[in-house]
Amino acid sequence: MSAYRRELLKQATGRVLEIGFGTGLNLPYYPPAVKSLTVVDPNPGMNAIAAQRVQTSPIPVEIKQLSGEALPFASGSFDSVVSTWTLCSIPQAEQALQQIHRVLKPGGCFLFVEHGLSPESEISVWQDRLTPIQKRIADGCHLNRPMQALVEQVFEQVTVETAYATGLPKMVGYFYWGRAEKEL
Numbered sequence: 001m002s003a004y005r006r007e008l009l010k011q012a013t014g015r016v017l018e019i020g021f022g023t024g025l026n027l028p029y030y031p032p033a034v035k036s037l038t039v040v041d042p043n044p045g046m047n048a049i050a051a052q053r054v055q056t057s058p059i060p061v062e063i064k065q066l067s068g069e070a071l072p073f074a075s076g077s078f079d080s081v082v083s084t085w086t087l088c089s090i091p092q093a094e095q096a097l098q099q100i101h102r103v104l105k106p107g108g109c110f111l112f113v114e115h116g117l118s119p120e121s122e123i124s125v126w127q128d129r130l131t132p133i134q135k136r137i138a139d140g141c142h143l144n145r146p147m148q149a150l151v152e153q154v155f156e157q158v159t160v161e162t163a164y165a166t167g168l169p170k171m172v173g174y175f176y177w178g179r180a181e182k183e184l
């Protein structure tokens with residue numbers, strides 16, 4: 001997972017918003033081009049561990065306990081928005097993507113790495129069957145979201161790669177990673 005984080009986050013610049021900060025595992029991978037970080041997560045349980053990581057971060061970090069579907073920031077506030085393995089867990093992912101698009105500056109980019117729907121029907125049929133259970137045991141996580149299509153519903157310019165991650169079961173290991181740019 002760290003290789004995905006490193007490759008993705010080296011593209012982040014300026015004022016950055018991270019959706020679904022979790023325990024702050026992305027923090028060590030933000031490059032010096034990032035001037036400030038605002039992070040959101042509705043889960044209070046994550047905050048204690050995240051706070052420890054934030055203390056040692058050279059980048060100023062503002063933590064907000066709230067959901068990606070209702071971002072309170074002005075339109076055009078951020079140069080980059082980041083989501084790593086979070087769109088699977090957001091109840092209204094389409095709404096969160098609309099918000100992400102809104103808060104990005106024109107020319108800003110949404111950087112993402114997510115797991116989601118497999119193109120193999122023998123896998124996706126089980127992703128559909130098991131998602132109701134997965135949601136219960138894994139804090140709302142959906143196995144079967146078509147991540148590329150979701151991002152393309154909101155952004156016109158999307159560059160995405162997909163593949164099974166090595167060492168993970170196919171059910172959770174079909175990754176989508178890339179960037180989506182907000183039009184100028």
Ligand SMILES: C[S@@+](CC[C@H](N)C(=O)[O-])C[C@H]1O[C@@H](n2cnc3c(N)ncnc32)[C@H](O)[C@@H]1O
Pocket residue numbers: 019020021022023024025026040041042043046066067068069083084085086089090091140
């Ligand atoms: C699988 S964890 C990923 C955490 C982190 N992004 C990472 O890469 O390690 C999913 C995260 O999404 C968060 N989440 C759940 N619902 C959310 C929502 N509506 N808006 C934003 N984040 C949410 C969870 O609290 C959790 O921290």
